[in-house]
Amino acid sequence: MAKKKLKKAAVKAKAKPAAKKPAAKKAAPKAAAKNGNGAARVSKKAFGMDGKALDGVKILDFTHVQSGPTCTQLLAWFGADVIKVERPGVGDITRGQLVDVKGADSLYFTMLNHNKRSITIDSKHPQGMRVLNELIKTCDVLVENFAPGALDRMGLTWEYIHKLNPRMIVASVKGFGPGPYEDCKVYENVAQCAGGSASTTGFRDGPPLVTGAQIGDSGTGLHLALGIVSALYQRIRTGRGQKVLCAMQDGVLNLSRVKLRDQQRLAHGPLTEYSQYGEGIPFGDATPRAGNDSGGGQPGRILKCKGAPEDPNAYIYFITQAPVWGPICDLIGEPGWKTDPEFATPRARLPKLNQIFGRIEDWTMTKTKFEVMNLCNEVDIPVGPILSMKEIADEQSLRDTGTVVEVDHPVRGKYLSVGNPIKMSDSITEVERSPLLGEHTDEILTKVLGFKAYEVAEIKNSGALSAPEKKEKAA
Numbered sequence: 001m002a003k004k005k006l007k008k009a010a011v012k013a014k015a016k017p018a019a020k021k022p023a024a025k026k027a028a029p030k031a032a033a034k035n036g037n038g039a040a041r042v043s044k045k046a047f048g049m050d051g052k053a054l055d056g057v058k059i060l061d062f063t064h065v066q067s068g069p070t071c072t073q074l075l076a077w078f079g080a081d082v083i084k085v086e087r088p089g090v091g092d093i094t095r096g097q098l099v100d101v102k103g104a105d106s107l108y109f110t111m112l113n114h115n116k117r118s119i120t121i122d123s124k125h126p127q128g129m130r131v132l133n134e135l136i137k138t139c140d141v142l143v144e145n146f147a148p149g150a151l152d153r154m155g156l157t158w159e160y161i162h163k164l165n166p167r168m169i170v171a172s173v174k175g176f177g178p179g180p181y182e183d184c185k186v187y188e189n190v191a192q193c194a195g196g197s198a199s200t201t202g203f204r205d206g207p208p209l210v211t212g213a214q215i216g217d218s219g220t221g222l223h224l225a226l227g228i229v230s231a232l233y234q235r236i237r238t239g240r241g242q243k244v245l246c247a248m249q250d251g252v253l254n255l256s257r258v259k260l261r262d263q264q265r266l267a268h269g270p271l272t273e274y275s276q277y278g279e280g281i282p283f284g285d286a287t288p289r290a291g292n293d294s295g296g297g298q299p300g301r302i303l304k305c306k307g308a309p310e311d312p313n314a315y316i317y318f319i320t321q322a323p324v325w326g327p328i329c330d331l332i333g334e335p336g337w338k339t340d341p342e343f344a345t346p347r348a349r350l351p352k353l354n355q356i357f358g359r360i361e362d363w364t365m366t367k368t369k370f371e372v373m374n375l376c377n378e379v380d381i382p383v384g385p386i387l388s389m390k391e392i393a394d395e396q397s398l399r400d401t402g403t404v405v406e407v408d409h410p411v412r413g414k415y416l417s418v419g420n421p422i423k424m425s426d427s428i429t430e431v432e433r434s435p436l437l438g439e440h441t442d443e444i445l446t447k448v449l450g451f452k453a454y455e456v457a458e459i460k461n462s463g464a465l466s467a468p469e470k471k472e473k474a475a
């Protein structure tokens, strides 16, 4: 698509000058400048051969755990130079969490910190602050997800940073936005609950449920990445940085948008596409848990396939979408339901969804989930086989697209990771292993910040870059 657009722009640029020759030289840059950030030329290099989207952008990455690292990993995949600042000796706490290979960084850490460089700095040490000051002057974006107030307590207030580098964008993940809970620390499931997701997930007669997808952490990291690139874009025009804040509660609510839609619909009557409507169960005053009902207004359920329930993933998501009702009836052997007034219309079907899905399940249970998928897709019925993580890990097509990648690590060896899910035709992602703790400290001090050898020695000898235990031993 991007290729098409660029081609169009090039045609436009050529078309104008054809009328009047002397105007030809001016017209091309003008036309190109119109469509965005002022690039005055159209690259002649092949797609994927002209660098990456965020080449030249330097990120001071003060993130830890999951939400912030997800964001900076994406920026790194788009070409930004991400310099991860970690506490000496310990580093990002996830390096040592859920360890599976003794002595190696955990998968929790390695899978969230690809393509970054690591420097260890004690931000509370005067010499550490000296290095941080240089990083602030050099970088374009500071990303952090400390507990509320922690950055200020380090002395890195917005005013301080903005004075040192007016172009710097300061991007933060917090649990809550301004308000009664702004000082609270927040983890994934806290956000899922506070953002409205848990109250609407699960079955009506069971407790609220959190989801396996990390919508609070990774979801908010994604939101923050979009905020950062937008701020970078605005900076081209304004020349100045700005604060970008993503609260995890807000991020989860944004992803639960359709449930706030349903909350408002309740004022105008029952939610007819929810199974409980057909079952005659009254609605309360808040959006209920909908089990596996589809959120888009079309009845849907998860049904057993051949092998269930012994195989916990031998299931398929089946939607009785109105436009494909005919093919569904033919497939399951109920052609009469196409014209029977008791079944022929979506409205007539609503009170009978249990009966209908029961009949469809009788059919799906005679086939594997992949057989059901093939048969349904032949007649354009969308269905979703429940794929286990094992099946996903083995799926060749995901390897082919780089969505699942095998990465080599010097300590743990080969492991699987999720690559960049965003594919761009002119900014190709190469997934590189996560850094060891402090692996790039010297390189960053000298090559990025330009400290002289004697300055590096001074900073190092001060203990600002090493673990306190080591300092004590040396003394």
Ligand code: CAO
Residues within 6 Å of the ligand: 064, 065, 066, 067, 068, 085, 086, 087, 088, 121, 122, 123, 124, 145, 146, 147, 148, 149, 150, 151, 153, 154, 173, 174, 175, 184, 185, 186, 187, 188, 217
């Ligand atoms: N040098 C010196 N000190 C450092 C440092 C460094 N390089 N890096 C961090 N620290 C210090 C901080 O300054 C802070 O010290 P003070 O409390 O004395 O100011 C301390 O380490 C702890 O930081 P923290 O409060 O952010 O970490 P925590 O483990 O107590 O809390 C978390 C973790 C995630 C709950 C909290 O950071 C938070 O709420 N973050 C915002 C929301 C978020 O991103 N949550 C998602 C996490 S993933 O589920």
